[in-house]
Amino acid sequence: MKERMQLWIPQTGADIPERVSSILSCNQHLNRYGLSLSLQQALILVQGCQASIQESRRIEFHEGITAELIRVFSDSPYLSQSELMDTILELTDLFYTLKNDTCDQIGDQELIAFMKDAFDGECHGVMELLVQKGMELSESVHEALEVRM
Amino acid sequence: MQEIETVFPIHEENIDENRYFESLLECAVDAELISTDRFHIIQEQLYELLKRQWAAISEGNSSSISMETAQKLTGSIVYVIGITLKACSSLDTAVRIMNSTTVEQMFDEGIQIIEQKMKALKRRHRRILNRLLETENVFYTSTLKDGMKAFFRLYRPSCDALDIHITLDYPLYAGRPQMQGIELVEQYLAFAEAENSFCTLFDSKRIHELLCGLSKDYVHTPLNLFEYVLMEAIGLVLCGRNPFDLNLMESDLNTLHDRFETDGVHHCVSEAIRQLDGKGMFSKLTRQYVMMYQEKTVFLIEQSLTMHTLHTLFLIPLKQEPKIRMEIQYGEGMNYKEYMRFLWTVRSMNSPQDTALYIILNVRGINDLLDLFTDAQLDEEVMNHLVPSFPLPLFAWMYERYGEELLCENMTERNLSRALQRRYEAMTEEELEEFERIETDDPEYTY
Numbered sequence: 001m002k003e004r005m006q007l008w009i010p011q012t013g014a015d016i017p018e019r020v021s022s023i024l025s026c027n028q029h030l031n032r033y034g035l036s037l038s039l040q041q042a043l044i045l046v047q048g049c050q051a052s053i054q055e056s057r058r059i060e061f062h063e064g065i066t067a068e069l070i071r072v073f074s075d076s077p078y079l080s081q082s083e084l085m086d087t088i089l090e091l092t093d094l095f096y097t098l099k100n101d102t103c104d105q106i107g108d109q110e111l112i113a114f115m116k117d118a119f120d121g122e123c124h125g126v127m128e129l130l131v132q133k134g135m136e137l138s139e140s141v142h143e144a145l146e147v148r149m
Numbered sequence: 150m151q152e153i154e155t156v157f158p159i160h161e162e163n164i165d166e167n168r169y170f171e172s173l174l175e176c177a178v179d180a181e182l183i184s185t186d187r188f189h190i191i192q193e194q195l196y197e198l199l200k201r202q203w204a205a206i207s208e209g210n211s212s213s214i215s216m217e218t219a220q221k222l223t224g225s226i227v228y229v230i231g232i233t234l235k236a237c238s239s240l241d242t243a244v245r246i247m248n249s250t251t252v253e254q255m256f257d258e259g260i261q262i263i264e265q266k267m268k269a270l271k272r273r274h275r276r277i278l279n280r281l282l283e284t285e286n287v288f289y290t291s292t293l294k295d296g297m298k299a300f301f302r303l304y305r306p307s308c309d310a311l312d313i314h315i316t317l318d319y320p321l322y323a324g325r326p327q328m329q330g331i332e333l334v335e336q337y338l339a340f341a342e343a344e345n346s347f348c349t350l351f352d353s354k355r356i357h358e359l360l361c362g363l364s365k366d367y368v369h370t371p372l373n374l375f376e377y378v379l380m381e382a383i384g385l386v387l388c389g390r391n392p393f394d395l396n397l398m399e400s401d402l403n404t405l406h407d408r409f410e411t412d413g414v415h416h417c418v419s420e421a422i423r424q425l426d427g428k429g430m431f432s433k434l435t436r437q438y439v440m441m442y443q444e445k446t447v448f449l450i451e452q453s454l455t456m457h458t459l460h461t462l463f464l465i466p467l468k469q470e471p472k473i474r475m476e477i478q479y480g481e482g483m484n485y486k487e488y489m490r491f492l493w494t495v496r497s498m499n500s501p502q503d504t505a506l507y508i509i510l511n512v513r514g515i516n517d518l519l520d521l522f523t524d525a526q527l528d529e530e531v532m533n534h535l536v537p538s539f540p541l542p543l544f545a546w547m548y549e550r551y552g553e554e555l556l557c558e559n560m561t562e563r564n565l566s567r568a569l570q571r572r573y574e575a576m577t578e579e580e581l582e583e584f585e586r587i588e589t590d591d592p593e594y595t596y
Binding site: 053056057058059060061062065096099100104107108109110 | 200203204207208210211212213214215216217218219
């Protein structure tokens with residue numbers, strides 16, 4: 001039997017140079033707090049974002065959420081230069097996981113704001129606690145969805 | 150000069166109705182009617198449309214989409230485009246449109262067609278509701294009334310054209326149409342209208358009695374009503390009787406059996422359908438429907454002949470006895486003279502049915518009844534006719550006192566006890582619930 005044609009191909013949204021420059025433009029924000037990202041780190045962040053999107057089985061239509069996460073989290077007292085890249089990678093990964101776990105019921109900006117509040121507040125910059133808070137959020141969204149059904 | 154005949158290289162039978170756009174596109178690319186470049190443009194436009202649709206659904210709040218949702222949305226988009234292409238006068242035109250129109254335009258056109266279909270569907274639904282068969286079958290009413298209303302309320306072709314939100318539980322004679330989205334509902338409702346317009350030609354009470362002949366549980370069973378009504382009508386015309394009566398008898402089944410064996414089922418069904426049509430019993434839609442599924446009708450009859458289950462297809466209706474309820478007054482009963490005359494009449498009656506009816510119509514108070522049980526020797530058959538007429542509170546009161554046969558003192562009381570027991574066992578769940586609620590010591594029910 002003839003193989004079916006792939007009618008739509010998941011594309012990766014904006015191309016890599018565009019994404020890298022978008023991340024590097026975040027240095028304007030980061031510099032205010034004594035932080036910065038190198039070109040190599042920006043590349044790693046772009047690749048990490050793509051990996052997170054693939055792992056969470058999502059399609060990104062725009063440049064990816066990393067730049068927006070950096071902009072919002074740049075004033076966090078819990079960010080340090082030495083762990084900056086790893087923290088952003090973890091935040092990106094958590095973001096896409098939570099998008100799935102909350103069944104797309106929460107918009108990007110709202111979710112980032114939630115993560116930022118929890119990270120700076122109750123979690124005191126501890127990623128494991130932020131993951132825990134994310135799970136609680138997902139549960140409450142599921143409960144609300146069940147009630148609606 | 151000889152004309153050059155051009156043969157279009159794509160054939161309708163190679164197109165999958167449920168994947169119309171995709172399969173037509175595949176065939177068109179294979180036949181080189183659509184170039185690979187054009188195919189890639191279509192892919193890109195589809196991606197852009199997916200992006201647009203997701204932005205509309207998420208109100209621009211989400212820059213990414215889960216693969217699962219993307220597949221669902223794409224399925225909906227290609228379905229809508231398929232609707233546009235199906236509306237084309239020929240496959241040739243459809244391919245030309247795919248070559249010259251953007252995916253977005255084809256989608257928007259499809260949404261407009263669906264909106265028109267929705268309007269036509271609403272008109273059809275209103276027509277059905279105006280003459281909806283009165284039946285206790287919950288699936289019939291819940292699907293054709295409430296289910297369809299829910300469909301009109303919830304169906305959103307621009308978000309998910311495949312999700313009709315309802316289950317269409319009532320089974321049609323034709324079975325569930327093998328379609329999706331609005332086309333499924335369109336086909337379902339057209340068939341339902343054909344069935345409903347035929348069934349409404351008959352007295353709904355007769356249809357009820359007919360189906361009770363199958364099982365009283367038909368009310369809560371997802372079974373097709375049209376099948377039994379059509380079969381009964383076919384059976385009756387073949388027996389030379391009035392199809393509107395819906396009342397085949399045991400002897401008719403023998404006649405039918407012989408006719409099917411002698412003339413062949415196919416011939417008999419064709420003949421019956423012709424006769425029913427001659428009596429003006431089919432609307433245009435119903436006629437088409439009956440003709441389309443004539444082979445199924447033949448098959449069902451042949452199968453029942455082989456399995457000796459003709460009686461499960463051609464039903465013998467279960468007539469409902471009119472319920473006569475005894476009227477008991479809570480004051481005094483008859484005076485001595487009246488009672489003696491009443492007793493003498495009861496004793497002199499021969500038929501148990503008449504005896505019971507006479508008692509039901511003449512007894513005034515509970516004391517009359519108790520005296521009668523002592524003075525007249527009423528056999529079990531009289532009791533079997535009498536006890537069903539007791540209003541539920543009286544029945545509960547009697548059951549409390551005479552329900553236990555071992556405690557009865559004489560033959561009449563034992564006969565009464567058995568009749569009470571029989572009625573108790575035959576009670577429906579609703580009656581039982583009501584029965585349980587009756588406090589037999591309640592002054593209201595103290596006779």
